[in-house]
Amino acid sequence: MRRLGGRDIVAAILIALLAGAIFTSRPLQTLQGLSLDILTALRGKVVGERRDPATSPVVVVAIDGETYETPPFKGSPTQTWTREIGRVLGSISDGGAKVIGFDVIFKNSIEQSEIPFGDAPLGARMRGFDRDYLIALRQISDNGKLVLGEILSNDHPEVPYRAQRLAVRNNVRALNVHTDADDVIRRMPLSFSIEGKPVPTMAVELAARALDAKVEMAPSGAAGLSGYAIPSTVPNTLTLNFRGLSRDVPTFSFADLRACVEKGDRDFFRRAFEGKVVLLGTVLNFEDRKLTSMRLSGGHDGTPSARCALPAAAGTAQKARSDVAGVFVHAAAVRNLIERDGVTELGFPSRTLLTIAFAAVIACAAGVFAPSGALIAWLGLTAVWVVVAVWAFVHALALPLTEPALASLAALAIMIGYRFVLADRDERFLRKSFAFYLAPEVIETMVASGKMPALGGEMRNVTMFFSDLSGFSSIAETMTPVELVTLMNEYLSAMTDIIEGHGGYVDKYIGDSIVAMFGAPADDPAHARNAVRAALKCHDTLAELNEGHPAFAGHGLSHRIGLNSGEAVVGNIGSRRRFNYTVMSDTVNVASRLEGANKYYGTAIMASETTMAQTGDSFAWRELDAIRVQGRGEAIRVFEPLAETGAESAEQAKVAAAYAEGLACWRAREFAKAADAFEGVAKIDPAAARFAKRANVLTQTPPPPDWTPVNTLEGK
Incomplete structure (x- = not known):
């Protein structure tokens, strides 16, 4: 883990702004709709939302495949069904339905047919065929219970033929739906401007009549119904809430209802339709199918209701599918309005700000953690956000889902690229420069601290470590070059491992001498304590090597260690063409003198008073003397560390x-x-x-x- 510098924070913010702007822009607006689809699917899987169809305020009368296969409709053109439709609608109205809406459009009548039939057109011979149907429409319409549907279009409008419009006294409303750029229906228009006035659409009109309320339409497109401010993030639309995936909409086969009329079972119509909004529409496998927000979860063409007269057809079990019959889109809209359950979406500003914030968090994580850690952070944050979004969607609030997830993933990738190209150049340089001089954990600490060694030098408070083997020159004279190299490599490796293991940096080897420092290049507030611990460990390890290592046998090596703490200049020092990371100051010189001073006292480790003071109460000490070393006029109190406190x-x-x-x-x-x-x-x-x-x-x-x-x- 690394720290974010000011430049990294600025980069993370800029990356988050870029990613947020891109993924909430108009070209990627379909992501907003995809969020609705995913939320609908997740809510259906997690919550289930199975509601009793009997509680639905909306029912569907389906002109379905069974109707087409049942006499007297089998083999008959739909224009000849009108009288039977009128009879069924009359029974539904008499059964107590609040209002009936047509999701089917009879654009013409058999009475209008000009096909020759004998010596006159067929229409002339069928004159009066629709009389009973038109009378039924008039009666139901006069009771305020009937609304016919039409499709508004500049090119190919679809409207009921004129006699029907006259019969219902122009109680006709638009069936148009709002289709997104990906051909998915997620919203329903609330009104259309006709002759300069806003006229409610079919679903709004049916809900208003069911509630016995008047629709309030504002010029801005905002609408209200019976005190319910219809949420309209996209102006003049209702975002549909397919809470029950249409499984909770009772569906009656028109064929069974026609048989029920023949049977004269008025009680059935009362039980089925009293107080309900009824939608008449086609429910066929290949006609008027719509993709909606249920496309990922699988919608249903309602739930088959109790039968009245005909036995249920074989294979009528409803299966989930990506598309649903168009009538169920209107059924969902009507139910949303009656139950005040329309989806509330965040507006563009809120959605964009949330996406940017999400991306900024992940960009910062990518700046702090390694790529794998940042990816885990993205997965974790996304999972948490999905839980929050699903919970909110249960309460009909649609939070953006895909935009934050994708924008943050893009921010993650861009931030990793930024780190590789720019931000981590210093880190890679540091790792490469110090790989042979520092323990890996020390390099990691340095990288995590964000305090890189300054080119040209900087002042640091450090503890210098000088060690030298006692009388090594005379010992070396008795050894072959191979033996000498082997001994020195073993000794220096053991001592270096200890120094680096305690956070120290080996500056150089001078023959059998070691020059090291603690507190640089890795920033270490406890450098004095770590230096003393390293010195004690080195002393103990040399004794173990003398006792048990073959290369040390018979030599009885001993060393002297000098420690001094204080300010020093550390950095890359040298010529213009060649330099080393090293240290310079009087602190260094004193440590060197203290190493040599050990021989005047027969000690192995000598530390200055400043080093002793910086270790606090971590060690047991004894004061050796006050000395004046060569080249320095001021006296120095010197101490010998005995052991960790309590371990002497x-x-x-x-x-x-x-x-x-x-x-x-x-x-x-x-x-x-x-x-x-x-x-x-x-x-x-x-x-x-x-x-x-x-x-x-x-x-x-x-x-x-x-x-x-x-x-x-x-x-x-």
């Missing part, structure tokens, strides 16, 4: 206490007491033994009055 041995605690007593007496010019304290542990502590000798000398030859307890070291 009893012997170490005993020596540290005696040494502290002796040092206090020494500084108080009580040299005899100091000598006694140091001699008490001199046999097990080289530093105490050497201080005891110095104390004995000053006991015999006291120093002048201006003497200060500072040891000036002559060598390095």
Whole structure:
């Protein structure tokens, strides 16, 4: 994981704006409709939404395949069915239906036929054939219960023939639907302008009559019905809510109803149609089929209702299919209006802002995580959003689904490309530059911190680590070159692994010496503690190598380590053509002197007071002395780390206490007491033994009055 810099944040915002603008633009407007389709399918799968058809305020009378195959309609042209249609409609009206709407259009009458039949046209011989049908239309219309349908079109309008229009006193409404660019019906028009006035469409008119209310149409296209503000994100349309996938719409076969009229079962019509909105339409396998938002989930041509007179035809079980009969589109619209259940969609501004926000989150994730992690974040966020969107859709609110998902996926891809081309150049340079010098976990920490080494150098607070093998030159003289190289490789590898494992950076090897620093290039607030831990571990590991490694057998190697903390210049330093990542400052020089100072005290690790202070209470220490190293006039208090706090041995605690007593007496010019304290542990502590000798000398030859307890070291 990496941190986002200011440039990355700007890039993420710009990428999110671009992706959001593209995926909510007009050319990709079909994505909005696809969201409705997916939400309809998911809601149907997750929630189920099975509603009792008996509760539906809308029923369908279907001129279906059974009707075409049942006498007296079998083999007869539909123009000859009008008298039977009139009888059935009369019984439906008498049964208590609130209003009947026609989703079929009889554009002509058999009475208009000019086909010769004998010595006169067929129409003349059939004069009066539609009388009973027209009378039925007039009676039902006069009761306010009938609306005929028409198709408005500038090129090919479809309207009922004139006698029907006169019979219903022009109670005719448009059956036109709103078809999206992908030929899918997701919305229903609310009105059309006829002679300069807004006239409600069929579904709106039927719902208004069922509610005994008046439609309120505003010039903007907004509409209200019985106190219900019809949601119209697309002006003058209702977004259809196919909540029950049309399975909850009772459907009656016209053939069975005609037989029921013959049977005279008025109670059946009352039970089936009382208080209902009735839609008469064709329900056939290959005629007037519509793709709707149910196309992914599978819609149904209603649910077959109880029969009155004829037995149910074989194979009438309803199966889900991508298209539905057009009459069920109008049935859904009427039910949405009556039940105030139309879908509310977000407007373009809200949809765009939400898409941009979604894309921005994923773009930022792609800037922080690796590509695989960013993809997981996209999948997780998308899954959560899908759950939220489905929950909202259960409550008839359609949140954008495909636009945020696709825009964020595009933002993910673009941000990954941006990182590869621009943002991660420094990271790749860093990984390549330090691959042979730092442990992988240290490089990862450096990358995650976002603090890259500055070209030309920068000031850092670091802890320097200097180590050198004691008397190695004389040992090397006794070894063959192969043995020497093998020994050094094993030693340097072991020490380097420890240093890098504690977050350190090996600056260079100088023969058997190691120069390392903690706190750069990886930013490490605990660099002093990590340096001390590394020094203690190196000391213990060398003892293990001396004891168990064949290459070290018989040599008894020992080393000295100097530690110092402070400000230093770190960076790429060198000539114009060749440079190294290294460190320069007085902090470095002091650490080097402390490494050499170990030989004056017989110690293995010596640290400055600044290093000791920066470790807090992490370690048990003993103060060795105050020294003045070569090339530096200021005295330095030096300390030896014994172990982690609480991990020091009893012997170490005993020596540290005696040494502290002796040092206090020494500084108080009580040299005899100091000598006694140091001699008490001199046999097990080289530093105490050497201080005891110095104390004995000053006991015999006291120093002048201006003497200060500072040891000036002559060598390095």
